[in-house]
Amino acid sequence: MIFIHQPVTEAGHHLLERRAVNLQDVIPEDTLWLDLIRPTREEELKVEEFAGIEVPTREEMKDIEPSELLYVEDGARYMTGRVLSKVSESEDPGLAGITFILRGNRLITVRHEEPQAFRMFAQRAGRATSGQNQSVVASGDAILAGLIEAVIDRAADVLQLQGERIDRLSGSIFEVQDDPSARNTALQDTLRALGRHGDLISKQRESLVSMERILLSLSATYRTNKAPRDLREDVRSTLRDLQSLEEHATFLSTKIQFLLDATLGLVNLEQNNIIKLFSVMAVVFMPPTLIASIYGMNFKTIPELDWSFGYPMAVVMMVVAAVLPYAFFRWKKWL
Structure with a gap:
């Protein structure tokens, strides 16, 4: 124009x-x-x-x-x-x-x-x-x-x-x-x-x-x-x-x-604080993991061995143990 x-x-x-x-x-x-x-x-x-x-x-x-x-x-x-x-x-x-x-x-x-x-x-x-x-x-x-x-x-x-x-x-x-x-x-x-x-x-x-x-x-x-x-x-x-x-x-x-x-x-x-929290949590769970690794939970008097629903309960607990931390991290917007 x-x-x-x-x-x-x-x-x-x-x-x-x-x-x-x-x-x-x-x-x-x-x-x-x-x-x-x-x-x-x-x-x-x-x-x-x-x-x-x-x-x-x-x-x-x-x-x-x-x-x-x-x-x-x-x-x-x-x-x-x-x-x-x-x-x-x-x-x-x-x-x-x-x-x-x-x-x-x-x-x-x-x-x-x-x-x-x-x-x-x-x-x-x-x-x-x-x-x-x-x-x-x-x-x-x-x-x-x-x-x-x-x-x-x-x-x-x-x-x-x-x-x-x-x-x-x-x-x-x-x-x-x-x-x-x-x-x-x-x-x-x-x-x-x-x-x-x-x-x-x-x-x-x-x-x-x-x-x-x-x-x-x-x-x-x-x-x-x-x-x-x-x-x-x-x-x-x-x-x-x-x-x-x-x-x-x-x-x-x-x-x-x-x-x-x-x-x-x-x-x-902020990222360092999150990594620090992860490190603390890893240290907290390290002793129980160490003890479980040494003894392998091989005891004669383990009640769950005789439970008919013991294995399904263990599977459910593993799933819950994986989902709960993931949901917590998402809620805190760390992921």
Whole structure:
């Protein structure tokens, strides 16, 4: 699908008007931002003909080589980054590849997912709020800077939420519980939760690193081309915010590793206590077993030898002696 954003003025405020474009429609020349979401080949050809660029394929957007992610071709600057998407309780988080293409005063974005940061920016750019959107629609470069800033803002929200959840997990790990079975279940749940949080934070950090590459490239380009001072200051400020978030993500990763080590240590302690109990029980039953092994229960006055139900009783006792410990261990959730 192709969405275009055109500059409009409403009540003295400069905004971006977003609307969808069909294949038979003509793209207006004053379009500042073309947003391609899961484009078909026909839609790619339409944008390529209008903007004079080559739209990268989804496979090309997955490359990890810097030369394939940041390059200039036919006067257009291509920048591909990864943004976290589908962050919710019911969906697994993933990294969506997004390509930003700057050609003259126009921005083209190519993506196959819909990160929340893009929706946030589009809503903000299309809403008049105290004239804060005037710089948003000034040029394609300004729109790109605003999009990256929205991505960073979203990353800050995700890291803050994960930090709060990790703090709650930290309290539950070191909380004293009297019920060993509940303790074991809680530790297993904690291990799974730490794994989920660690995976999300690592993906968020990977996204920040890809955005940092784009910002460093933009900063060098703007410095060489002597871009407007305000735009260069915005890029530098966003870069500083991003680097501080990277440090925070590293701190959270270190904390998760500490909590993971602590949880595994507590699990080992619980297992050692269970093994200790088994060892004590084995020692308790060792003397009777030793005496029975020496004498073999070969006595003339054993009443059970003359009982007609002595053998069935012995079989039942053996079964009960095997089932009772197994049921006890299951009840204590040691098995």
